[in-house]
Amino acid sequence: MERSRLLQCLSADYMRLREVAGSGLTAKVPSCPGWTVADLVRHVGQVYLHKAEVMRIGSWPDPWPPEEVRIESPIALLDRGYGALTHEFSRRGVDSPATTWHRPDQTVKFWMRRMAQETVIHRIDAELAHKIDSAPVPDDLAADGVAEVLELFVGYGSTAWPDDFNQVLADAKGRTIRVDVLSPDATSWLIRADTDRVHVTRSTPDPAPSDPAPAATVSGDPAPLLRWLWARESNSTTDVHSPIEVKGDEEALTELRTLLRAGTQ
Structure with missing residues:
Protein backbone atom coordinates (compact mmCIF):
# COMPACT_ATOMS: atom_id res chain seq x y z
CA MET A 1 0.00 0.00 0.00
CA LYS A 131 -21.85 -4.66 20.46
CA ILE A 132 -22.28 -2.33 17.51
CA ASP A 133 -21.98 -2.96 13.80
CA SER A 134 -18.42 -2.84 12.60
CA ALA A 135 -17.43 -0.19 10.09
CA PRO A 136 -16.24 -1.74 6.83
CA VAL A 137 -12.57 -2.66 6.51
CA PRO A 138 -11.33 -1.67 3.03
CA ASP A 139 -10.22 -4.62 0.90
CA ASP A 140 -6.73 -3.25 0.32
CA LEU A 141 -6.08 -2.67 4.02
CA ALA A 142 -7.52 -6.07 4.96
CA ALA A 143 -5.52 -7.96 2.33
CA ASP A 144 -2.36 -6.19 3.48
CA GLY A 145 -3.21 -7.13 7.06
CA VAL A 146 -3.59 -10.80 6.13
CA ALA A 147 -0.12 -10.70 4.58
CA GLU A 148 1.32 -8.97 7.65
CA VAL A 149 -0.06 -11.35 10.25
CA LEU A 150 0.97 -14.47 8.33
CA GLU A 151 4.36 -13.38 7.02
CA LEU A 152 5.61 -11.20 9.87
CA PHE A 153 3.84 -12.28 13.04
CA VAL A 154 3.84 -16.02 12.30
CA GLY A 155 6.57 -16.70 9.73
CA TYR A 156 9.19 -14.15 10.80
CA GLY A 157 8.08 -14.25 14.42
CA SER A 158 8.77 -17.98 14.72
CA THR A 159 12.47 -17.33 14.13
CA ALA A 160 12.76 -13.90 15.79
CA TRP A 161 11.03 -14.97 19.02
CA PRO A 162 11.42 -18.76 19.14
CA ASP A 163 10.55 -18.96 22.84
CA ASP A 164 7.00 -17.84 22.02
CA PHE A 165 6.62 -20.71 19.55
CA ASN A 166 8.60 -23.52 21.18
CA GLN A 167 5.64 -25.15 22.86
CA VAL A 168 3.38 -25.24 19.82
CA LEU A 169 6.20 -26.32 17.49
CA ALA A 170 7.43 -29.11 19.75
CA ASP A 171 4.89 -31.53 18.25
CA ALA A 172 4.71 -30.04 14.75
CA LYS A 173 4.25 -32.65 12.03
CA GLY A 174 5.10 -30.57 8.98
CA ARG A 175 1.50 -30.21 7.87
CA THR A 176 0.67 -27.54 5.31
CA ILE A 177 -2.31 -25.21 5.59
CA ARG A 178 -3.41 -22.95 2.75
CA VAL A 179 -4.95 -19.57 3.45
CA ASP A 180 -6.76 -17.99 0.50
CA VAL A 181 -7.80 -14.36 0.02
CA LEU A 182 -10.56 -14.65 -2.56
CA SER A 183 -10.84 -11.07 -3.79
CA PRO A 184 -10.10 -8.56 -5.21
CA ASP A 185 -6.62 -9.84 -6.10
CA ALA A 186 -6.65 -13.52 -5.23
CA THR A 187 -3.61 -14.44 -3.16
CA SER A 188 -2.76 -17.51 -1.13
CA TRP A 189 -0.26 -18.47 1.52
CA LEU A 190 1.11 -21.88 2.41
CA ILE A 191 1.91 -22.27 6.10
CA ARG A 192 3.98 -25.25 7.25
CA ALA A 193 4.99 -25.71 10.87
CA ASP A 194 8.19 -27.66 11.50
CA THR A 195 9.79 -28.22 14.88
CA ASP A 196 12.26 -25.35 14.38
CA ARG A 197 10.18 -22.70 12.60
CA VAL A 198 7.06 -21.84 10.61
CA HIS A 199 7.50 -21.55 6.86
CA VAL A 200 5.13 -19.05 5.21
CA THR A 201 5.21 -18.68 1.43
CA ARG A 202 2.95 -16.90 -1.03
CA SER A 203 1.19 -19.03 -3.59
CA THR A 204 -1.95 -18.76 -5.74
CA PRO A 205 -5.45 -20.11 -5.14
CA ASP A 206 -4.76 -22.53 -8.03
CA PRO A 207 -1.90 -24.62 -6.64
CA ALA A 208 1.04 -25.58 -8.78
CA PRO A 209 1.66 -29.30 -9.34
CA SER A 210 4.70 -29.07 -7.06
CA ASP A 211 2.73 -27.58 -4.16
CA PRO A 212 2.00 -30.04 -1.35
CA ALA A 213 -1.62 -30.99 -0.82
CA PRO A 214 -2.75 -28.93 2.18
CA ALA A 215 -4.01 -30.66 5.29
CA ALA A 216 -6.54 -27.83 5.65
CA THR A 217 -7.66 -24.63 3.95
CA VAL A 218 -9.05 -21.34 5.22
CA SER A 219 -10.55 -19.00 2.65
CA GLY A 220 -12.62 -15.85 2.48
CA ASP A 221 -12.80 -12.25 1.36
CA PRO A 222 -10.13 -9.93 2.80
CA ALA A 223 -11.98 -8.29 5.71
CA PRO A 224 -13.62 -11.41 7.19
CA LEU A 225 -10.37 -13.33 6.74
CA LEU A 226 -8.37 -10.64 8.56
CA ARG A 227 -10.84 -10.80 11.44
CA TRP A 228 -10.68 -14.60 11.52
CA LEU A 229 -6.88 -14.61 11.67
CA TRP A 230 -6.90 -12.09 14.52
CA ALA A 231 -9.80 -13.90 16.28
CA ARG A 232 -11.98 -10.80 15.94
CA GLU A 233 -15.02 -12.42 14.36
CA SER A 234 -18.42 -10.97 15.13
CA ASN A 235 -20.52 -12.87 17.62
CA SER A 236 -21.84 -15.79 15.59
CA THR A 237 -25.41 -16.99 15.59
CA THR A 238 -26.81 -20.26 14.34
CA ASP A 239 -28.75 -18.62 11.50
CA VAL A 240 -25.84 -16.61 10.07
CA HIS A 241 -23.56 -18.33 7.57
CA SER A 242 -19.87 -17.77 8.29
CA PRO A 243 -18.09 -15.68 5.63
CA ILE A 244 -15.02 -17.89 6.11
CA GLU A 245 -14.79 -21.39 4.65
CA VAL A 246 -12.70 -23.72 6.78
CA LYS A 247 -12.01 -27.24 5.56
CA GLY A 248 -9.70 -30.11 6.35
CA ASP A 249 -7.88 -31.64 9.27
CA GLU A 250 -9.07 -30.30 12.63
CA GLU A 251 -5.67 -30.78 14.27
CA ALA A 252 -4.01 -28.72 11.54
CA LEU A 253 -6.58 -25.93 11.95
CA THR A 254 -6.10 -25.95 15.72
CA GLU A 255 -2.36 -25.74 15.14
CA LEU A 256 -2.84 -22.67 12.94
CA ARG A 257 -4.96 -20.98 15.60
CA THR A 258 -2.29 -21.73 18.19
CA LEU A 259 0.45 -20.36 15.95
CA LEU A 260 -1.56 -17.17 15.45
CA ARG A 261 -1.99 -16.76 19.21
CA ALA A 262 1.74 -17.31 19.74
CA GLY A 263 2.63 -14.71 17.11
CA THR A 264 0.16 -12.04 18.17
CA GLN A 265 0.16 -12.32 21.95
Missing part, protein backbone atom coordinates in the same frame (compact mmCIF):
# COMPACT_ATOMS: atom_id res chain seq x y z
CA GLU A 2 1.14 3.53 -0.76
CA ARG A 3 2.00 6.08 1.93
CA SER A 4 -1.06 8.25 1.34
CA ARG A 5 -3.40 5.27 1.50
CA LEU A 6 -1.87 3.92 4.71
CA LEU A 7 -2.18 7.31 6.39
CA GLN A 8 -5.76 7.66 5.14
CA CYS A 9 -6.69 4.30 6.67
CA LEU A 10 -4.87 5.12 9.90
CA SER A 11 -6.77 8.41 10.20
CA ALA A 12 -10.17 6.84 9.50
CA ASP A 13 -9.71 4.06 12.04
CA TYR A 14 -8.29 6.37 14.70
CA MET A 15 -11.39 8.54 14.33
CA ARG A 16 -13.67 5.50 14.44
CA LEU A 17 -11.94 4.19 17.57
CA ARG A 18 -12.30 7.59 19.22
CA GLU A 19 -15.97 7.78 18.23
CA VAL A 20 -16.82 4.33 19.57
CA ALA A 21 -14.83 4.87 22.76
CA GLY A 22 -16.92 7.95 23.35
CA SER A 23 -19.88 5.63 23.93
CA GLY A 24 -18.29 4.50 27.18
CA LEU A 25 -14.91 3.48 28.55
CA THR A 26 -16.07 0.88 31.07
CA ALA A 27 -17.36 -1.74 28.60
CA LYS A 28 -15.44 -5.00 28.64
CA VAL A 29 -13.54 -5.98 25.50
CA PRO A 30 -14.36 -9.62 24.71
CA SER A 31 -11.48 -9.99 22.25
CA CYS A 32 -8.95 -8.70 24.83
CA PRO A 33 -9.81 -10.56 28.06
CA GLY A 34 -9.32 -8.45 31.16
CA TRP A 35 -9.45 -5.14 29.30
CA THR A 36 -12.06 -2.43 29.31
CA VAL A 37 -12.41 0.08 26.50
CA ALA A 38 -10.38 2.49 28.65
CA ASP A 39 -7.52 -0.03 28.73
CA LEU A 40 -7.81 -0.52 24.98
CA VAL A 41 -7.71 3.19 24.19
CA ARG A 42 -4.84 3.76 26.61
CA HIS A 43 -2.91 0.93 24.94
CA VAL A 44 -3.34 2.41 21.45
CA GLY A 45 -2.40 5.90 22.61
CA GLN A 46 0.71 4.57 24.31
CA VAL A 47 1.67 2.55 21.22
CA TYR A 48 1.35 5.69 19.09
CA LEU A 49 3.56 7.66 21.47
CA HIS A 50 6.12 4.87 21.62
CA LYS A 51 6.49 4.64 17.84
CA ALA A 52 6.70 8.41 17.54
CA GLU A 53 9.53 8.40 20.08
CA VAL A 54 11.27 5.50 18.30
CA MET A 55 11.36 7.57 15.11
CA ARG A 56 12.32 10.78 16.91
CA ILE A 57 15.35 9.38 18.76
CA GLY A 58 16.30 6.63 16.29
CA SER A 59 16.25 3.80 18.82
CA TRP A 60 14.07 2.07 21.41
CA PRO A 61 13.23 4.50 24.24
CA ASP A 62 14.38 3.35 27.65
CA PRO A 63 12.90 3.71 30.17
CA TRP A 64 9.34 3.49 28.88
CA PRO A 65 6.58 4.61 29.37
CA PRO A 66 7.02 8.14 30.70
CA GLU A 67 5.35 8.85 34.04
CA GLU A 68 2.70 11.22 32.66
CA VAL A 69 1.22 8.43 30.55
CA ARG A 70 0.07 6.63 33.70
CA ILE A 71 -2.17 9.48 34.84
CA GLU A 72 -3.39 10.91 31.53
CA SER A 73 -7.00 10.23 30.57
CA PRO A 74 -7.36 7.54 27.86
CA ILE A 75 -8.92 9.78 25.18
CA ALA A 76 -6.43 12.59 25.81
CA LEU A 77 -3.59 10.08 25.56
CA LEU A 78 -4.99 8.68 22.32
CA ASP A 79 -5.25 12.15 20.80
CA ARG A 80 -1.77 13.18 21.94
CA GLY A 81 -0.28 9.93 20.70
CA TYR A 82 -1.94 10.22 17.30
CA GLY A 83 -0.73 13.79 16.96
CA ALA A 84 2.85 12.83 17.84
CA LEU A 85 2.81 9.83 15.52
CA THR A 86 1.46 11.67 12.48
CA HIS A 87 3.85 14.56 13.14
CA GLU A 88 6.81 12.21 12.93
CA PHE A 89 5.40 10.60 9.78
CA SER A 90 5.00 14.04 8.17
CA ARG A 91 8.71 14.77 8.68
CA ARG A 92 9.95 11.59 7.00
CA GLY A 93 9.76 9.74 3.71
CA VAL A 94 8.67 6.12 3.53
CA ASP A 95 12.27 4.99 3.01
CA SER A 96 13.71 7.07 5.86
CA PRO A 97 15.53 4.91 8.41
CA ALA A 98 13.64 3.85 11.52
CA THR A 99 14.30 1.26 14.18
CA THR A 100 11.79 -1.59 13.91
CA TRP A 101 11.44 -5.14 15.22
CA HIS A 102 11.55 -6.55 11.67
CA ARG A 103 15.23 -6.74 10.76
CA PRO A 104 14.71 -6.82 6.96
CA ASP A 105 12.71 -3.57 7.07
CA GLN A 106 14.19 -0.70 9.04
CA THR A 107 12.15 2.07 7.45
CA VAL A 108 9.40 4.51 8.37
CA LYS A 109 6.97 2.73 6.05
CA PHE A 110 7.10 -0.31 8.34
CA TRP A 111 5.57 1.79 11.11
CA MET A 112 3.03 3.38 8.79
CA ARG A 113 1.80 -0.06 7.86
CA ARG A 114 2.01 -1.44 11.40
CA MET A 115 0.13 1.48 12.95
CA ALA A 116 -2.61 1.32 10.30
CA GLN A 117 -3.04 -2.39 11.01
CA GLU A 118 -2.81 -1.91 14.79
CA THR A 119 -5.56 0.68 14.65
CA VAL A 120 -8.03 -1.21 12.50
CA ILE A 121 -7.86 -4.27 14.75
CA HIS A 122 -8.30 -2.24 17.91
CA ARG A 123 -11.20 -0.18 16.58
CA ILE A 124 -12.87 -3.55 15.84
CA ASP A 125 -12.17 -4.45 19.48
CA ALA A 126 -14.00 -1.31 20.59
CA GLU A 127 -16.94 -2.10 18.31
CA LEU A 128 -17.13 -5.63 19.74
CA ALA A 129 -17.05 -4.21 23.26
CA HIS A 130 -20.06 -2.01 22.55
Whole structure:
Protein backbone atom coordinates (compact mmCIF):
# COMPACT_ATOMS: atom_id res chain seq x y z
CA MET A 1 0.00 0.00 0.00
CA GLU A 2 1.14 3.53 -0.76
CA ARG A 3 2.00 6.08 1.93
CA SER A 4 -1.06 8.25 1.34
CA ARG A 5 -3.40 5.27 1.50
CA LEU A 6 -1.87 3.92 4.71
CA LEU A 7 -2.18 7.31 6.39
CA GLN A 8 -5.76 7.66 5.14
CA CYS A 9 -6.69 4.30 6.67
CA LEU A 10 -4.87 5.12 9.90
CA SER A 11 -6.77 8.41 10.20
CA ALA A 12 -10.17 6.84 9.50
CA ASP A 13 -9.71 4.06 12.04
CA TYR A 14 -8.29 6.37 14.70
CA MET A 15 -11.39 8.54 14.33
CA ARG A 16 -13.67 5.50 14.44
CA LEU A 17 -11.94 4.19 17.57
CA ARG A 18 -12.30 7.59 19.22
CA GLU A 19 -15.97 7.78 18.23
CA VAL A 20 -16.82 4.33 19.57
CA ALA A 21 -14.83 4.87 22.76
CA GLY A 22 -16.92 7.95 23.35
CA SER A 23 -19.88 5.63 23.93
CA GLY A 24 -18.29 4.50 27.18
CA LEU A 25 -14.91 3.48 28.55
CA THR A 26 -16.07 0.88 31.07
CA ALA A 27 -17.36 -1.74 28.60
CA LYS A 28 -15.44 -5.00 28.64
CA VAL A 29 -13.54 -5.98 25.50
CA PRO A 30 -14.36 -9.62 24.71
CA SER A 31 -11.48 -9.99 22.25
CA CYS A 32 -8.95 -8.70 24.83
CA PRO A 33 -9.81 -10.56 28.06
CA GLY A 34 -9.32 -8.45 31.16
CA TRP A 35 -9.45 -5.14 29.30
CA THR A 36 -12.06 -2.43 29.31
CA VAL A 37 -12.41 0.08 26.50
CA ALA A 38 -10.38 2.49 28.65
CA ASP A 39 -7.52 -0.03 28.73
CA LEU A 40 -7.81 -0.52 24.98
CA VAL A 41 -7.71 3.19 24.19
CA ARG A 42 -4.84 3.76 26.61
CA HIS A 43 -2.91 0.93 24.94
CA VAL A 44 -3.34 2.41 21.45
CA GLY A 45 -2.40 5.90 22.61
CA GLN A 46 0.71 4.57 24.31
CA VAL A 47 1.67 2.55 21.22
CA TYR A 48 1.35 5.69 19.09
CA LEU A 49 3.56 7.66 21.47
CA HIS A 50 6.12 4.87 21.62
CA LYS A 51 6.49 4.64 17.84
CA ALA A 52 6.70 8.41 17.54
CA GLU A 53 9.53 8.40 20.08
CA VAL A 54 11.27 5.50 18.30
CA MET A 55 11.36 7.57 15.11
CA ARG A 56 12.32 10.78 16.91
CA ILE A 57 15.35 9.38 18.76
CA GLY A 58 16.30 6.63 16.29
CA SER A 59 16.25 3.80 18.82
CA TRP A 60 14.07 2.07 21.41
CA PRO A 61 13.23 4.50 24.24
CA ASP A 62 14.38 3.35 27.65
CA PRO A 63 12.90 3.71 30.17
CA TRP A 64 9.34 3.49 28.88
CA PRO A 65 6.58 4.61 29.37
CA PRO A 66 7.02 8.14 30.70
CA GLU A 67 5.35 8.85 34.04
CA GLU A 68 2.70 11.22 32.66
CA VAL A 69 1.22 8.43 30.55
CA ARG A 70 0.07 6.63 33.70
CA ILE A 71 -2.17 9.48 34.84
CA GLU A 72 -3.39 10.91 31.53
CA SER A 73 -7.00 10.23 30.57
CA PRO A 74 -7.36 7.54 27.86
CA ILE A 75 -8.92 9.78 25.18
CA ALA A 76 -6.43 12.59 25.81
CA LEU A 77 -3.59 10.08 25.56
CA LEU A 78 -4.99 8.68 22.32
CA ASP A 79 -5.25 12.15 20.80
CA ARG A 80 -1.77 13.18 21.94
CA GLY A 81 -0.28 9.93 20.70
CA TYR A 82 -1.94 10.22 17.30
CA GLY A 83 -0.73 13.79 16.96
CA ALA A 84 2.85 12.83 17.84
CA LEU A 85 2.81 9.83 15.52
CA THR A 86 1.46 11.67 12.48
CA HIS A 87 3.85 14.56 13.14
CA GLU A 88 6.81 12.21 12.93
CA PHE A 89 5.40 10.60 9.78
CA SER A 90 5.00 14.04 8.17
CA ARG A 91 8.71 14.77 8.68
CA ARG A 92 9.95 11.59 7.00
CA GLY A 93 9.76 9.74 3.71
CA VAL A 94 8.67 6.12 3.53
CA ASP A 95 12.27 4.99 3.01
CA SER A 96 13.71 7.07 5.86
CA PRO A 97 15.53 4.91 8.41
CA ALA A 98 13.64 3.85 11.52
CA THR A 99 14.30 1.26 14.18
CA THR A 100 11.79 -1.59 13.91
CA TRP A 101 11.44 -5.14 15.22
CA HIS A 102 11.55 -6.55 11.67
CA ARG A 103 15.23 -6.74 10.76
CA PRO A 104 14.71 -6.82 6.96
CA ASP A 105 12.71 -3.57 7.07
CA GLN A 106 14.19 -0.70 9.04
CA THR A 107 12.15 2.07 7.45
CA VAL A 108 9.40 4.51 8.37
CA LYS A 109 6.97 2.73 6.05
CA PHE A 110 7.10 -0.31 8.34
CA TRP A 111 5.57 1.79 11.11
CA MET A 112 3.03 3.38 8.79
CA ARG A 113 1.80 -0.06 7.86
CA ARG A 114 2.01 -1.44 11.40
CA MET A 115 0.13 1.48 12.95
CA ALA A 116 -2.61 1.32 10.30
CA GLN A 117 -3.04 -2.39 11.01
CA GLU A 118 -2.81 -1.91 14.79
CA THR A 119 -5.56 0.68 14.65
CA VAL A 120 -8.03 -1.21 12.50
CA ILE A 121 -7.86 -4.27 14.75
CA HIS A 122 -8.30 -2.24 17.91
CA ARG A 123 -11.20 -0.18 16.58
CA ILE A 124 -12.87 -3.55 15.84
CA ASP A 125 -12.17 -4.45 19.48
CA ALA A 126 -14.00 -1.31 20.59
CA GLU A 127 -16.94 -2.10 18.31
CA LEU A 128 -17.13 -5.63 19.74
CA ALA A 129 -17.05 -4.21 23.26
CA HIS A 130 -20.06 -2.01 22.55
CA LYS A 131 -21.85 -4.66 20.46
CA ILE A 132 -22.28 -2.33 17.51
CA ASP A 133 -21.98 -2.96 13.80
CA SER A 134 -18.42 -2.84 12.60
CA ALA A 135 -17.43 -0.19 10.09
CA PRO A 136 -16.24 -1.74 6.83
CA VAL A 137 -12.57 -2.66 6.51
CA PRO A 138 -11.33 -1.67 3.03
CA ASP A 139 -10.22 -4.62 0.90
CA ASP A 140 -6.73 -3.25 0.32
CA LEU A 141 -6.08 -2.67 4.02
CA ALA A 142 -7.52 -6.07 4.96
CA ALA A 143 -5.52 -7.96 2.33
CA ASP A 144 -2.36 -6.19 3.48
CA GLY A 145 -3.21 -7.13 7.06
CA VAL A 146 -3.59 -10.80 6.13
CA ALA A 147 -0.12 -10.70 4.58
CA GLU A 148 1.32 -8.97 7.65
CA VAL A 149 -0.06 -11.35 10.25
CA LEU A 150 0.97 -14.47 8.33
CA GLU A 151 4.36 -13.38 7.02
CA LEU A 152 5.61 -11.20 9.87
CA PHE A 153 3.84 -12.28 13.04
CA VAL A 154 3.84 -16.02 12.30
CA GLY A 155 6.57 -16.70 9.73
CA TYR A 156 9.19 -14.15 10.80
CA GLY A 157 8.08 -14.25 14.42
CA SER A 158 8.77 -17.98 14.72
CA THR A 159 12.47 -17.33 14.13
CA ALA A 160 12.76 -13.90 15.79
CA TRP A 161 11.03 -14.97 19.02
CA PRO A 162 11.42 -18.76 19.14
CA ASP A 163 10.55 -18.96 22.84
CA ASP A 164 7.00 -17.84 22.02
CA PHE A 165 6.62 -20.71 19.55
CA ASN A 166 8.60 -23.52 21.18
CA GLN A 167 5.64 -25.15 22.86
CA VAL A 168 3.38 -25.24 19.82
CA LEU A 169 6.20 -26.32 17.49
CA ALA A 170 7.43 -29.11 19.75
CA ASP A 171 4.89 -31.53 18.25
CA ALA A 172 4.71 -30.04 14.75
CA LYS A 173 4.25 -32.65 12.03
CA GLY A 174 5.10 -30.57 8.98
CA ARG A 175 1.50 -30.21 7.87
CA THR A 176 0.67 -27.54 5.31
CA ILE A 177 -2.31 -25.21 5.59
CA ARG A 178 -3.41 -22.95 2.75
CA VAL A 179 -4.95 -19.57 3.45
CA ASP A 180 -6.76 -17.99 0.50
CA VAL A 181 -7.80 -14.36 0.02
CA LEU A 182 -10.56 -14.65 -2.56
CA SER A 183 -10.84 -11.07 -3.79
CA PRO A 184 -10.10 -8.56 -5.21
CA ASP A 185 -6.62 -9.84 -6.10
CA ALA A 186 -6.65 -13.52 -5.23
CA THR A 187 -3.61 -14.44 -3.16
CA SER A 188 -2.76 -17.51 -1.13
CA TRP A 189 -0.26 -18.47 1.52
CA LEU A 190 1.11 -21.88 2.41
CA ILE A 191 1.91 -22.27 6.10
CA ARG A 192 3.98 -25.25 7.25
CA ALA A 193 4.99 -25.71 10.87
CA ASP A 194 8.19 -27.66 11.50
CA THR A 195 9.79 -28.22 14.88
CA ASP A 196 12.26 -25.35 14.38
CA ARG A 197 10.18 -22.70 12.60
CA VAL A 198 7.06 -21.84 10.61
CA HIS A 199 7.50 -21.55 6.86
CA VAL A 200 5.13 -19.05 5.21
CA THR A 201 5.21 -18.68 1.43
CA ARG A 202 2.95 -16.90 -1.03
CA SER A 203 1.19 -19.03 -3.59
CA THR A 204 -1.95 -18.76 -5.74
CA PRO A 205 -5.45 -20.11 -5.14
CA ASP A 206 -4.76 -22.53 -8.03
CA PRO A 207 -1.90 -24.62 -6.64
CA ALA A 208 1.04 -25.58 -8.78
CA PRO A 209 1.66 -29.30 -9.34
CA SER A 210 4.70 -29.07 -7.06
CA ASP A 211 2.73 -27.58 -4.16
CA PRO A 212 2.00 -30.04 -1.35
CA ALA A 213 -1.62 -30.99 -0.82
CA PRO A 214 -2.75 -28.93 2.18
CA ALA A 215 -4.01 -30.66 5.29
CA ALA A 216 -6.54 -27.83 5.65
CA THR A 217 -7.66 -24.63 3.95
CA VAL A 218 -9.05 -21.34 5.22
CA SER A 219 -10.55 -19.00 2.65
CA GLY A 220 -12.62 -15.85 2.48
CA ASP A 221 -12.80 -12.25 1.36
CA PRO A 222 -10.13 -9.93 2.80
CA ALA A 223 -11.98 -8.29 5.71
CA PRO A 224 -13.62 -11.41 7.19
CA LEU A 225 -10.37 -13.33 6.74
CA LEU A 226 -8.37 -10.64 8.56
CA ARG A 227 -10.84 -10.80 11.44
CA TRP A 228 -10.68 -14.60 11.52
CA LEU A 229 -6.88 -14.61 11.67
CA TRP A 230 -6.90 -12.09 14.52
CA ALA A 231 -9.80 -13.90 16.28
CA ARG A 232 -11.98 -10.80 15.94
CA GLU A 233 -15.02 -12.42 14.36
CA SER A 234 -18.42 -10.97 15.13
CA ASN A 235 -20.52 -12.87 17.62
CA SER A 236 -21.84 -15.79 15.59
CA THR A 237 -25.41 -16.99 15.59
CA THR A 238 -26.81 -20.26 14.34
CA ASP A 239 -28.75 -18.62 11.50
CA VAL A 240 -25.84 -16.61 10.07
CA HIS A 241 -23.56 -18.33 7.57
CA SER A 242 -19.87 -17.77 8.29
CA PRO A 243 -18.09 -15.68 5.63
CA ILE A 244 -15.02 -17.89 6.11
CA GLU A 245 -14.79 -21.39 4.65
CA VAL A 246 -12.70 -23.72 6.78
CA LYS A 247 -12.01 -27.24 5.56
CA GLY A 248 -9.70 -30.11 6.35
CA ASP A 249 -7.88 -31.64 9.27
CA GLU A 250 -9.07 -30.30 12.63
CA GLU A 251 -5.67 -30.78 14.27
CA ALA A 252 -4.01 -28.72 11.54
CA LEU A 253 -6.58 -25.93 11.95
CA THR A 254 -6.10 -25.95 15.72
CA GLU A 255 -2.36 -25.74 15.14
CA LEU A 256 -2.84 -22.67 12.94
CA ARG A 257 -4.96 -20.98 15.60
CA THR A 258 -2.29 -21.73 18.19
CA LEU A 259 0.45 -20.36 15.95
CA LEU A 260 -1.56 -17.17 15.45
CA ARG A 261 -1.99 -16.76 19.21
CA ALA A 262 1.74 -17.31 19.74
CA GLY A 263 2.63 -14.71 17.11
CA THR A 264 0.16 -12.04 18.17
CA GLN A 265 0.16 -12.32 21.95
